[in-house]
Amino acid sequence: MATNTLCKEERLHGKRVISNLFENGFTFFLSPYKVFWIKIPETYIFPGCFGVSVPKRRFKRAVKRNLLKRRTREAFRINKQILNAAVTSGQVHLMVIYVSDQLLPYAELEKAMKKILQRIVQQIE
Numbered sequence: 001m002a003t004n005t006l007c008k009e010e011r012l013h014g015k016r017v018i019s020n021l022f023e024n025g026f027t028f029f030l031s032p033y034k035v036f037w038i039k040i041p042e043t044y045i046f047p048g049c050f051g052v053s054v055p056k057r058r059f060k061r062a063v064k065r066n067l068l069k070r071r072t073r074e075a076f077r078i079n080k081q082i083l084n085a086a087v088t089s090g091q092v093h094l095m096v097i098y099v100s101d102q103l104l105p106y107a108e109l110e111k112a113m114k115k116i117l118q119r120i121v122q123q124i125e
Contacts, residue, residue: 006077009044012051012093021093026123030116032100032109033072037120040091047087050076051095058101068098071106075113082114086121094120 012018025038052072054065076096083092096116 004077004080006050006073006080007046010046010049010080012049012095017049017093018051018095021095025093028119029099030112030119032098032102032104033096033112033116034099035116035120036095036097038093039087039124040093041089042091043089044091046084047091048080048083049091049093050080051093052076052098053095054098058098059103064103068103068109071109072096072098072113075106075110076117078110079114079117082117082121086124092120092124 012021021036021038025036027034027036029035050073052069054068054072056065059065059068076094083094096113
């Protein structure tokens with residue numbers, strides 16, 4: 001049975017890992033996110049590693065930035081099995097950056113996250 005947790009090993013962290021993602025990874029835009037992703041050949045326990053960023057330039061208040069990050073992480077956590085089923089070997093590192101100026105409701109963010117994960121799965125195959 002697959003768990004719906006988002007533990008530390010599933011979170012994208014480390015300066016070297018993140019800079020490698022931005023330098024060598026693929027990118028695309030799917031409103032309200034800009035997505036960076038890369039497939040790593042090494043095999044880990046978890047097939048996906050996820051990070052989220054909300055720029056201070058767009059949302060000055062930390063309360064709103066944190067709300068958007070929580071909603072985005074929750075949307076990934078609920079729908080990560082789409083990515084996990086497709087990645088049989090290696091690992092996918094995924095970073096999403098919120099680029100909209102508006103505070104969108106969770107339903108729209110979840111719909112966008114599903115589209116993002118499906119698009120990455122298509123590009124992997």
